[in-house]
Amino acid sequence: MEPTREPESSPYQPPIPAETQTRRPSRVWLLVGIVAVVLLVVYAVFRLGSSGEAPPEAGDDVVRDSDPGIDGIIAADAPASSFVVGDCLTSFTSPLEPATIVECETPHTAQFIGTADLDPDIPYPGKPDTTEKAAEACKQIKLDTDVLTSQRWEYQFSQPTGGSWEAGDRSVDCFLAVTSPDETATGTLLPAESAEETES
Structure with missing residues (x-):
């Protein structure tokens, strides 16, 4: 009987179960x-x-669509510095915040009705007095009563600060906004002659 020999070691190794396999x-x-x-x-x-999209334009550089489509949008999310008298606005929250400029026959929630100047000879009257004088100045702007009586409106305006007053600023930008957030208006609040003056 031949002696049994230990099998030579084989280069083959049995697979390691997946849960114990580790590789560095x-x-x-x-x-x-x-x-x-x-x-x-x-x-x-x-x-x-550099996606090719132009950054949002500010100030007077805002691009206005001279031939708005059926949505009536002239400029979407326009900065407040680009508003001009007569602009009808949607998404309006304040005279200092961006809003979308639309044709006035498109439903909107506010309109930039004009500017007024406060008395240049008086000292800065302080916030409550300035607000009162600004409201009085805005109420002097002539409006189309037919459109005015079709909704409930409130005056909103930007006014000089103490610093800008010292620099000579007396300008007040006047807006009318519908009072209910669920309502919109159509048509311009400005009489025809005011609208013509604005366009020329």
């Missing part, structure tokens, strides 16, 4: 992964910064 990633691959993530972030930032 090569440092090179780890470094490649980090570089790839950094490059993706840089690419995304570059694409967002």
Whole structure:
């Protein structure tokens, strides 16, 4: 009987169950992964910064659509500095906040009805007095009573601050806004001759 020999060790190893398999990633691959993530972030930032879309325009540079479509939108989310007398507005929250300028025959919630100047010779009257004088000045603007009586309105206006008053600012921008957030108006509050003066 031949003696039994131990089998020679085989280069083959049985598979390790999946839950116990562990592999250490090569440092090179780890470094490649980090570089790839950094490059993706840089690419995304570059694409967002140069997507071809013009940044929102401010002030007098706002683009006004001279031929609005059926929605009547002349300029969406226009800054307050771009409003001109006669503009009818939707999404109006205050004379200092952006709003969408629309044709006045389109339902809207406010209109920029005009500007007024306070007495240049008086000292800065302080906020309550300035507000009262600004309201009085805005109420002197002539309006179309037919449109005025079709809704309930409230005056809103921007007025000089103490600092701008010292610099010579006496201007008040006057707006009328519908009082109910659920209502809109159509038509301009300005009489025909005022509208013609605004357009010329």
